[in-house]
Amino acid sequence: MTATTIRATITTPTDREIHIERIVNAPRDRIWRAYAEPALLSQWWGRGNQLDIERMEFTRGGHWRYVEHGPNGIAGFEGRYREVTPPDRFVRSFEWDGMPAHVAIEFVTLTGMGDGRTRITIVMQMHTTAERDGFLHSGMQQGMDASFSELDRLLAADCV
């Protein structure tokens, strides 16, 4: 845990959405490349876990599939690109193998802040509240080590 971590803002503005915002200390074009180029993407998206970019057709209609090898197992994510507008916006379907055929739509927007930093805004839209909760819950599944204390707390709450 670093004390100086800049945290993302995560909200659930409606019962079928997750809204994520984070300011990153780098210009927009470099962040775009970090998303667009598999050799770069594989170095960060997996949060330190090995990430295989099995498919990366970064164009409208193209498929993508990432497989993350975490300490507690393998997690696959995939979908298709609906819109790719360099250098600041792409939209894709997003499916986690843990919830097969429950498809979210992910909107990723990069906004330059004029001071060399960039705001990354991610909106995930689901069809139902149950799906949204499932995706939120996927944080627990994927970030297991980091989340054990959360899970403990959740389970402890059931004893009330």
Place this chain on the structure above:
Amino acid sequence: MGAPSRHILYHMVQCSSALDSTFAAVADPTRRGILEHLGRRDASISELAETFAMTLTGMKKHVAVLEHTSLVTTKKEGRVRTCRIGPRMFEREAAWIASFQQMIDDRFDRLEALLERTTDE
């Protein structure tokens, strides 16, 4: 399985009856609908009965199940019993968001580290 897993297992066994009743409470689609509805705004039993096209007696039973597991709380004011989302629902969502947040933060921390490493490209 590491120590944290055993700890969780212990909790799961200890809490299994509470977990069972929670899962039973949310296994029913009408009750999930009620939770969703109350997540947006409080409602009386009769409003809920109307919304879900159900008799008052039927709705009272559903609300009682949810109230038993603290997913919903109710308060009687005069002749009206108002239902609102219970503390357990907020805890659950807060815990999920906290773990999701950890995942997202870890990811963007890595992105920032990568961009720092490659700054002279």
